[in-house]
Amino acid sequence: MSGAEFVPLSLTPLLIGIFAAVACALPGNFLVLRRQALIGDAISHVVLPGIVVAFLVTGVVAAAPMLLGAAVAAVLSVVMIEAIRRLGGIEPGAAMGLTFTTLFATGVLLLEQSDTSGVHLDVEHALYGNLESLIWLEGIGWQSLGDASALAELPVELFRVAAALVGVCAFLWVFWRPLVLSTFDEGFARTLGLRTGSVGLALVIVAAVAAVAAFDAVGSIIVIAMFICPPAAARLMTNRLNIQLGWSVVFAVLSAVLGYVFAGFGPLWFGFDNAVSAAGMIATVSGVILGLAALFGPCRKRLGAPAV
Numbered sequence: 001m002s003g004a005e006f007v008p009l010s011l012t013p014l015l016i017g018i019f020a021a022v023a024c025a026l027p028g029n030f031l032v033l034r035r036q037a038l039i040g041d042a043i044s045h046v047v048l049p050g051i052v053v054a055f056l057v058t059g060v061v062a063a064a065p066m067l068l069g070a071a072v073a074a075v076l077s078v079v080m081i082e083a084i085r086r087l088g089g090i091e092p093g094a095a096m097g098l099t100f101t102t103l104f105a106t107g108v109l110l111l112e113q114s115d116t117s118g119v120h121l122d123v124e125h126a127l128y129g130n131l132e133s134l135i136w137l138e139g140i141g142w143q144s145l146g147d148a149s150a151l152a153e154l155p156v157e158l159f160r161v162a163a164a165l166v167g168v169c170a171f172l173w174v175f176w177r178p179l180v181l182s183t184f185d186e187g188f189a190r191t192l193g194l195r196t197g198s199v200g201l202a203l204v205i206v207a208a209v210a211a212v213a214a215f216d217a218v219g220s221i222i223v224i225a226m227f228i229c230p231p232a233a234a235r236l237m238t239n240r241l242n243i244q245l246g247w248s249v250v251f252a253v254l255s256a257v258l259g260y261v262f263a264g265f266g267p268l269w270f271g272f273d274n275a276v277s278a279a280g281m282i283a284t285v286s287g288v289i290l291g292l293a294a295l296f297g298p299c300r301k302r303l304g305a306p307a308v
Contacts (some may be wrong), residue, residue: 007139013131015160017222017282020214023165024226026172027207029241031246032231033183034200038093039078039229040207041168042100044220046077046108047212054112066212066262072125074172074208078201079295080100135159157217163229164213171206172245207298225283226252233290236297248307251293255286 008192018270024040031040050073054065084095138144138153145151172179181189182196211223234247259282264275 004141007141008136010078010260010264010300011139012136012155013134013157013278014257015133016134016155016161016217017256017260017278017297018223018253019158019161020210020218021226021230021256021282021286022249023168023210024207024214024223025230025248025252026168026245027210028227028231029234029245030179030203030237031207031227033241036092037228038096038100039081039204040108040210040226041194042077042081042096043074043204043208043211044215044223044227045100045107046073046210047215048220049073049103049110051212051215052107052110053182070208070212070215071205073103074204075201078204085114095102108270127278129216129217129222132275134217160213161217164210168206170212171202175199175202194270218282221279225286226255229283229290230255230295231285233286233293236293239242239299251289254281255307259285260282264294 021030028037028040045139046072050071051066052069054069058065074099080099080103081095082302084090084091084098088095105247118248134157135154136144136150138147138150140150173301178189178194178196178199182194182199186196189199203209207227211227214223214226231244231249234244237247260278262285262308263278263281267276267280268273
């Protein structure tokens with residue numbers, strides 16, 4: 001594929017997929033290590049009612065109200081999970097499952113009963129996004145990367161996901177020490193005066209920001225996969241936390257790139273006429289990578305608390 005074809009048709013969807021995958025994988029490492037991987041799944045579901053309510057209140061699909069709605073929904077889900085767990089006396093996984101399925105179903109019902117025909121906000125987009133449609137019509141070749149007028153026409157989703165990735169990286173940089181301490185030894189962290197509950201809530205909110213930024217472009221399928229698969233695969237490759245984060249980024253990027261390529265060209269290689277969903281294929285590739293790490297990863301038989 002020449003630059004004249006790749007730049008307008010594939011460059012921005014590929015970058016958006018990569019940015020979304022990495023933005024979700026980074027906080028996913030801490031969710032996996034805290035044995036709260038299902039919270040990532042829950043977040044990817046509960047942002048839907050938050051986004052829909054924000055749209056119904058404002059009447060527009062805009063980043064600020066969507067982020068606010070998703071953050072409120074994420075916090076509400078955490079409160080619901082804790083309330084169900086403590087009042088009902090059931091284990092956390094069941095509380096998470098009940099919460100995110102209920103809230104996601106509520107979001108789907110709100111979508112079906114509201115007029116979202118004029119915007120990219122419906123049940124299909126909620127599941128697998130609209131990654132393939134995020135093309136850059138003004139990009140006529142690699143020279144467009146130096147054209148200010150052409151750059152101004154880049155899909156807004158690219159800037160949204162890129163900003164979320166920068167925010168996630170900044171959060172991990174600033175709060176690295178309290179995150180690590182509260183993740184591996186919560187009791188010791190409390191003796192140092194750290195508010196471990198606030199740190200955990202902040203992690204959930206940051207994960208929600210990443211999820212909602214990626215939600216419109218890639219849908220909930222990729223968000224769910226990226227919160228869990230790259231971090232879990234990275235956990236099987238090393239016992240050092242900083243190296244684990246590096247592996248998770250590598251696996252997230254590989255999933256996005258290979259998934260996007262296989263979605264477009266894989267069916268043609270096997271004689272089929274039509275491409276498949278990029279979101280679904282990216283999630284599938286991430287699952288395959290996790291499977292390979294489970295079979296061949298050097299730490300698959302000696303998992304323990306990783307070194308910092």
